Amino acid sequence: MAAVDQDQLALGVQLRDDATWGNFLPLPGQAAVLAAIRAQLGESGEPVLFLHGGADAGKSHLLQAACLDADGQGLYLPLRELAAHRPEELLQGLESMPLLCLDDLQAVAGQRDWELALFHLFNRCRESGARWLASGRQPPRELALTLPDLESRLGWGPVFALAAPDDQRRQAILQHRARCRGLDMPQEVARYLVTHTSRALDRLLDLLDALDRRSLQAQRGLTIPFVRQILQEPELD
């Protein structure tokens, strides 16, 4: 288990930046999907919702935020990481959880045992009332599932497309996430990071984590020269 970093303990002011509703910056037009997810555990919530989109579209963030918000009633299943396990054992009895957040369905599409186990879990969830918030790179009918029964069930509720953010939006996300950590990131720094490092959000957010730490340690604000200096540090690679 990762114990808390001693440097951070000493400073004690670095704020957490987990996937929550508060630090998700929706694109225009995404309010409807957020509303549907947040209403899902309510009386008139949908039994099944499906989100699809490419990398960085925010699917995992939303699923984790929903899970966290469910206050112990949710379970987050990152299928990309769990795909190597035996699905019958992993999914057994999970219908007792009120909300199942199944991320990255494409990771198990085409694997017969996974598809069958998910299909059976779905049926058990229909009986128990457990709700599904699922995601995939593609919408259900394009996931290349071998079991049409599963495909049609995944598309039973509203299917929402999430668009990946453009560069400007990536900068805004970085700034927003920095603000959530209590860190001020000027626009030119955000632009510098997106254009000079990686466009991949997970990489950018890792960088943000490192910048946050170094800025606290050095007691310096984020400026381009400071960021450039940190980026040259070998351990950041």
Next chain:
Amino acid sequence: MSADPVWQRCLDRLQDELPSQQFNTWIRPLQAESCDRGLTLHAPNRFIRDFVSDKFAGRIGELLRELQGHAGLEVNLEVGSARGRVRTEPVVARSAAAGKSEFPPAVSGMAVSGQAVDRQPVEPQQRTLRAVPPPSVARLRNEGEGGHDQHNLVDHYTFENFVEGKSNQLALAAARQVSENPGDAYNPLFLYGGVGLGKTHLMHAVGNALREQNPNAKVVYLHSERFVADMVKALQLNAINEFKRYYRSVDALLIDDIQFFAKKDRSQEEFFHTFNALLEGGQQMILTCDRYPKEIDGLEERLKSRFGWGLTVAVEPPELETRVAILMNKASQASVHLPPEAAFFIAQRVRSNVRELEGALKRVIASAHFTGKQIDIELIKESLKDLLALQDKQVSLDNIQRTVAEYYKIKVADLMSRRRSRSVARPRQMAMAMAKELTNHSLPEIGDSFGGRDHTTVLHACRKIKELRETNADIREDYKNLLRSLTT
């Protein structure tokens, strides 16, 4: 929600220490319950319990002892739910196989228990959850406690809200007949057809009607997988006789998706005997399947032939008018105003099955609710733009001709040609039937695109394929495959 304040503080600490993904996957679902000498953590299944025991138990134990302030605090990890009642009846304790952890308690400093837990709630579950139905053995045991309510029927699947069309007329009539005369001539009633076409709805409708006529009727609906799981559990618990008694004591047994019995020999054997007993006793059975009984691979011949003893009816994909009616019906159930032209617009574009139709409508309703706009074609285009783009891309006459030619391994030029040999004529008829089903082109337009043929040729082709689909399994399969590859 955790009732235990120490656990809540422990959760806060773990949330700080772990990446949110790990926290949400492994820690969040644990439910804590105070016990005599410490705390019991319930994991939803063995896998999660074992993983937590292996990876996190040490740290959890440390944190809890630190927070509680005494070193002697005992922490147990169990499979089950704190919302549920732990059953310690002998029937469960007898099980040698029931969830023992592979991780010795000493490794983690945390006791791991394999005690099976029945998740029947002792208090109503939060929000809208209903209880997970326990297996037959538990159902049998519950009967004395007023357990008649274990039917699993979905209340709103009734005949009244089933939308009738040409595609399901026969199945609906048969289902009504069965609900009026259960256990009579149509036993079993075998409904088959593709996914999302309403087989389950019809089955529940019969069940609900039977219970309406006789509230004490023991009507049991279950998915075939649950029958299998129940049987396995009964075998583990040495309770196979209870299992048999339970399933043979029902007034009507409704089993969904029996194709999943394929290759499960012991389940088939058990089901065969149940089937015979019910038939002899005049108790009604309704079975659904994704295909005609004879075509289920891995199913015993004697079962296949018995499935045909009653009435076997196909449920076909709904045609345009029925799709429109289904949409209007669903919208009115949701108290949403759906103008007919909007329903028509969706129905024309979403053709594969009712579930997808329902999903599309829900997506549109979500947009309408959120934006406060009325549902019109513009709103539909906006909210379904991905779905519509995909559909437009795929279902053109060209695409149909290419796909059909490829499927039958002939050239597109052959479809246009004057050749009339069976190897070309049949695929051509199939392609024409697909064009009629999947596009909005008129018969003359379709005829034109097949080398300038007359519209009556197209009409003949459509009729021929319809007829062959009823009598010829190969053609039926071809049609299904082509429809699927063109619409998915």
